Amino acid sequence: xxxxxxxxxxxxxxxxxxxxxxxxxxxxxxxxxxxxxxxxxxxxxxxxxxxxxxxxxxxxxxxxxxxxxxxxxxxxxxxxxxxxxxxxxxxxxxxxxxxxxxxxxxxxxxxxxxxxxxxxxxxxxxxxxxxxxxxxxxxxxxxxxxxxxxxxxxxxxxxxxxxxxxxxxxxxxxxxxxxxxxxxxxxxxxxxxxxxxxxxxxxxxxxxxxxxxxxxxxxxxxxxxxxxxxxxxxxxxxxxxxxxx
Numbered sequence: 593x594x595x596x597x598x599x600x601x602x603x604x605x606x607x608x609x610x611x612x613x614x615x616x617x618x619x620x621x622x623x624x625x626x627x628x629x630x631x632x633x634x635x636x637x638x639x640x641x642x643x644x645x646x647x648x649x650x651x652x653x654x655x656x657x658x659x660x661x662x663x664x665x666x667x668x669x670x671x672x673x674x675x676x677x678x679x680x681x682x683x684x685x686x687x688x689x690x691x692x693x694x695x696x697x698x699x700x701x702x703x704x705x706x707x708x709x710x711x712x713x714x715x716x717x718x719x720x721x722x723x724x725x726x727x728x729x730x731x732x733x734x735x736x737x738x739x740x741x742x743x744x745x746x747x748x749x750x751x752x753x754x755x756x757x758x759x760x761x762x763x764x765x766x767x768x769x770x771x772x773x774x775x776x777x778x779x780x781x782x783x784x785x786x787x788x789x790x791x792x793x794x795x796x797x798x799x800x801x802x803x804x805x806x807x808x809x810x811x812x813x814x815x816x817x818x819x820x821x822x823x824x825x826x827x828x829x830x831x832x833x834x835x836x837x
Contacts, residue, residue, distance in 0.1 A: 627672045629655065634683045635666040639762050640743065644686050647764060651679050686762055690742040692832035693760060693769065699734040699750055699776075699813075702727035703821030720808040721826060733823070739832055753780050755793075758801075769829055771801040776813065776825060796823075803829050 636644070641660055644667060648658045656671030669679055700713060702725065710731030718730050734751030740760050747757040755777045761770030779793045796813045803809050806828065813823045 626655070627674075629670050630673050630676055632669045632671075632676045632680060633666055634669070634680070634687075635664055636683075636687045638689045639687050641665045641667050643743075643762050643770075644683060646770070647682060647686065648679055651675060651682060682764075685766075686764060688763075691763060692739060692741050693763070693829050694832050695736075695738040695740065695746075695760075695827070695829045697736040697738070697748075697750065697756055698732055698826045699754055700824055700826065701731045701733060701821065702729065702824055704728050706731055706821060717808070717826060721810060724808065724810050725812075725824070727820070727822070749779075750776075753778060754796075755779050763805075763831075767805045769803045769805070771803065771827075774799055774801045797825075801827070803827060806830055 634641075642662070645658060645660060648667060648669065652658065652669075653672050653675045656669065656675055658670075659668040660666075661668060667683070669676060671679070698713060698717060700721075701710060702721070704727070706729050710733055713730050713732045721727070721730060734754050736748050736750050736756060738746060738748060740746050742760055742762050745757070745759050747755065749755050756775065757777075758774040759772040761772055763769050775798045776796045777793050778796055797811060801809065809827045811825045811827075813825060
């Protein structure tokens with residue numbers, strides 16, 4: 593039997609189509625189905641459930657969800673078992689009795705030649721800042737050494753010209769602390785005997801901060817003119833019952 597060139601090509605195309613269908617069907621059958629979702633509810637005894645949502649969301653899988661039940665101070669998590677196991681371990685460590693923290697805040701002038709105005713900061717602080725920033729000289733404008741408990745709201749006057757406020761978060765993993773609604777406001781005193789001319793307070797920074805225990809965190813608040821000088825704030829924390837390093 594003689595097969596025309598057209599018929600041969602048609603049969604070859606048909607074979608290719610059939611092979612493609614078989615391969616796609618095999619791939620579809622081999623594709624694993626998604627892992628089933630589980631539900632996990634955690635009721636907090638010591639800490640606030642709303643404070644934990646920020647950390648839970650970072651551990652969710654793409655399919656996971658978290659729901660707050662404020663009345664029972666409870667979080668309800670729906671996710672794959674692997675993600676829920678991570679979240680469970682994190683929440684068990686998160687829900688500890690509130691602990692006392694020591695927060696050290698320094699407002700400084702920094703630059704290359706800033707003169708002698710202001711106090712000389714502690715040597716250990718200067719060494720840490722030189723490892724973080726490019727400035728050579730530092731002068732201390734104001735300092736606060738605060739003791740506060742997790743979950744408390746803090747407002748403190750930094751000398752005559754600054755005010756700091758924040759909410760102390762919860763210590764996570766015994767080493768990470770979140771400061772919510774962290775604000776530093778300049779409240780300059782009167783420049784003359786006429787108190788009616790007192791400059792208006794203005795906010796220098798408003799943010800949320802994540803600090804690591806016994807590590808220095810520095811924020812540049814303002815750059816002064818074209819010279820390489822700045823006003824900055826240095827923050828660190830430790831547990832109140834731990835010795836100073």
